[in-house]
Amino acid sequence: xxxxxxxxxxxxxxxxxxxxxxxxxxxxxxIADLDLARFTPDHHDVDIRGGDAYVADDGVVSLFDxxxxxxxxxxxxxxxxxxxxIPAGTVVPEPIVVTHSIPGGGALTTPRLLIDAxxxxxxxxxxxxxxxxxxxxxxxPVLHARIGPAARVxxxxxxxxxxxxxxxxxxxxxxxxxxxxxxxxVSLGGDYARVRTEARSIGRxxxxxxxxxxxxxxxxxxxxxxxxxxxxxxxxxxxxxKGAVQDHSAxxxxxxxxxxxxxxxxxxxxxxxxxxxxxxxWAESVPNLDIRTNxxxxxxxxxxxxxxxxxxxYLESRGVQPEIAERLVVLGFFDEVISxxxxxxxxxxxxxxxxxxxxxxxxx
Amino acid sequence: MSTLTISDLxxxxxxxxxxxxxxxxxxxxxxxxxxxxxxxxxxTLSAVLMGKxxxxxxxxxxxLDGTDVLALPAWRRAAAGLHLIMQYPTEVPGVSLDAVLGxxxxxxxxxxxxxxxxxxxxxxxxxxxxxxxxxxxxVDLSGGEKKRNETLQLAVLQPKFAILDELDSGLDIDALxxxxxxxxxxxxxxxxxxxxxxxxxxxxxxxxxxxxxVHILVKGRIVESxxxxxxDVLERDGYTAFAPDADVAESTDAAAGPRAQxxxxxxxxxx
Numbered sequence: 001x002x003x004x005x006x007x008x009x010x011x012x013x014x015x016x017x018x019x020x021x022x023x024x025x026x027x028x029x030x031i032a033d034l035d036l037a038r039f040t041p042d043h044h045d046v047d048i049r050g051g052d053a054y055v056a057d058d059g060v061v062s063l064f065d066x067x068x069x070x071x072x073x074x075x076x077x078x079x080x081x082x083x084x085x086i087p088a089g090t091v092v093p094e095p096i097v098v099t100h101s102i103p104g105g106g107a108l109t110t111p112r113l114l115i116d117a118x119x120x121x122x123x124x125x126x127x128x129x130x131x132x133x134x135x136x137x138x139x140x141p142v143l144h145a146r147i148g149p150a151a152r153v154x155x156x157x158x159x160x161x162x163x164x165x166x167x168x169x170x171x172x173x174x175x176x177x178x179x180x181x182x183x184x185x186v187s188l189g190g191d192y193a194r195v196r197t198e199a200r201s202i203g204r205x206x207x208x209x210x211x212x213x214x215x216x217x218x219x220x221x222x223x224x225x226x227x228x229x230x231x232x233x234x235x236x237x238x239x240x241x242k243g244a245v246q247d248h249s250a251x252x253x254x255x256x257x258x259x260x261x262x263x264x265x266x267x268x269x270x271x272x273x274x275x276x277x278x279x280x281x282w283a284e285s286v287p288n289l290d291i292r293t294n295x296x297x298x299x300x301x302x303x304x305x306x307x308x309x310x311x312x313x314y315l316e317s318r319g320v321q322p323e324i325a326e327r328l329v330v331l332g333f334f335d336e337v338i339s340x341x342x343x344x345x346x347x348x349x350x351x352x353x354x355x356x357x358x359x360x361x362x363x364x
Numbered sequence: 365m366s367t368l369t370i371s372d373l374x375x376x377x378x379x380x381x382x383x384x385x386x387x388x389x390x391x392x393x394x395x396x397x398x399x400x401x402x403x404x405x406x407x408t409l410s411a412v413l414m415g416k417x418x419x420x421x422x423x424x425x426x427x428l429d430g431t432d433v434l435a436l437p438a439w440r441r442a443a444a445g446l447h448l449i450m451q452y453p454t455e456v457p458g459v460s461l462d463a464v465l466g467x468x469x470x471x472x473x474x475x476x477x478x479x480x481x482x483x484x485x486x487x488x489x490x491x492x493x494x495x496x497x498x499x500x501x502x503v504d505l506s507g508g509e510k511k512r513n514e515t516l517q518l519a520v521l522q523p524k525f526a527i528l529d530e531l532d533s534g535l536d537i538d539a540l541x542x543x544x545x546x547x548x549x550x551x552x553x554x555x556x557x558x559x560x561x562x563x564x565x566x567x568x569x570x571x572x573x574x575x576x577x578v579h580i581l582v583k584g585r586i587v588e589s590x591x592x593x594x595x596d597v598l599e600r601d602g603y604t605a606f607a608p609d610a611d612v613a614e615s616t617d618a619a620a621g622p623r624a625q626x627x628x629x630x631x632x633x634x635x
Binding site: 309310311313314315316317318319320321322324325328329331332333334335336 | 414415416417437438439442443447448450453454455456457458459463464465467468471472500501517521
């Protein structure tokens with residue numbers, strides 16, 4: 001697949017053919033509700049802190065050639081990206097924070113971040129998406145991350161978009177020998193917010209961890225499609241996605257652990273848990289395995305359900321009021337993810353945001 | 365001085381009758397042991413007293429100093445002065461002990477200013493490692509640590525009555541001694557003596573926690589009550605003396621009286 005197919009005329013978005021929910025990777029999604037003709041390509045403001053020394057003004061738009069869907073193709077075709085280059089052996093002491101201000105009013109934006117971490121380098125990158133104005137917005141964020149041998153990279157994306165914005169994202173990471181990568185996601189915003197993630201372990205001994213916290217309310221939908229792909233031997237991946245759905249919101253997680261023929265001695269785990277906090281909320285969780293070699297350790301777990309009754313009763317039996325007990329249980333549920341995020345400062349803020357979003361005790 | 369009065373209490377679980385008219389009156393400072401074979405309704409009694417979901421009271425009453433306990437939700441029962449030490453304390457990921465006790469004290473209108481000092485002090489007293497105080501409740505704790513944690517909560521919250529649901533299960537002899545001694549101390553407190561309902565299968569709990577009364581529960585009914593010597597009789601003769609064979613044999617584990625408990629370190633120490 002080429003990066004920009006000739007048929008992609010960005011001045012005629014109405015002619016672009018969209019995927020349908022008949023395709024497994026789009027099953028359960030809201031793709032059928034999307035009318036590209038309502039949007040006009042536009043620019044957005046990007047603020048970069050702590051990264052001036054590492055932004056390469058070299059016109060590079062992609063670290064990987066293939067785009068998995070038409071949205072990633074549109075992103076690539078627009079031809080601009082923030083390219084962070086961390087030279088070999090460099091330890092970046094403070095997180096680099098990239099903040100995208102996404103306009104509404106029918107704007108189609110394509111935030112694009114490339115992280116190229118050299119051999120034995122170390123960096124933390126935090127990417128934040130905020131709405132700059134109201135009205136319909138469609139943003140198509142793309143992340144390419146190349147993790148060099150023995151590099152240590154932590155990445156966090158935070159979706160704080162308003163409830164009119166649509167976000168259809170793609171993340172791709174390739175981890176080389178003995179590297180460690182943390183891909184973390186916090187999704188609180190958006191009307192429909194989707195991320196497709198492909199984390200590939202291409203070098204022996206590479207280790208990848210993925211964590212996500214998502215919390216939808218109102219009519220929001222959070223949609224995650226994740227592939228943990230093991231190409232090289234003795235690689236490990238661990239995934240923990242925890243979410244909650246409230247009111248009439250929805251969430252989807254579909255995950256695939258794909259272990260290739262050469263990837264012997266690999267360990268891969270995926271866990272997805274979603275709390276349904278309202279009768280009208282809905283969540284889907286579909287973990288999958290595709291294992292093509294022996295000598296692997298693999299486990300997957302998934303659960304969708306209400307707040308644990310035993311946990312709630314335990315707290316109530318100490319004399320904690322029911323709504324406070326539920327609040328504690330839900331925040332505790334998320335704590336396992338929050339405590340692994342690469343920014344302690346942000347973690348405290350996130351706990352407060354999650355707490356503010358919880359409607360436990362408000363209505364009933 | 366407080367009084368907890370259980371009158372003719374009956375309850376069902378999933379439509380099955382488990383409690384068949386329990387009568388029991390406990391006053392401040394008294395320790396009542398309720399002993400019985402597996403399946404007698406011991407845990408059901410503790411769950412019903414605390415208001416655990418899934419249990420239906422079909423008759424009788426529970427009164428705490430004039431308050432109708434059964435009319436209250438669980439958290440209000442706790443605030444009114446009842447405390448349950450669970451047989452299998454629930455793990456609550458991400459929720460720390462100090463956070464829960466802070467909320468529990470606040471709900472009772474009590475100050476949390478000295479909570480940390482109180483926790484550190486009580487933890488030291490019962491051999492609970494201080495670092496666990498800030499960790500998620502019961503997560504990755506051993507059986508003994510969980511029961512020390514439960515006992516610590518009891519000591520901090522200072523209820524009027526404690527229901528110990530098999531405090532002695534799943535913990536080692538040292539933890540059992542530390543926990544039961546602390547409860548015994550609280551029951552002897554000069555200012556605010558704790559009333560205790562100690563539900564247990566085995567008499568070893570009662571070596572440190574000395575009962576004023578011992579009641580034998582079989583098939584959801586108290587079939588015999590007496591002084592501490594009743595526990596000795598049980599130790600010697602087992603439950604069969606107090607129940608028709610059919611009653612005790614109903615549960616598969618029921619034959620496991622005090623005699624049948626697995627040999628453990630305690631047995632060696634008590635020799």
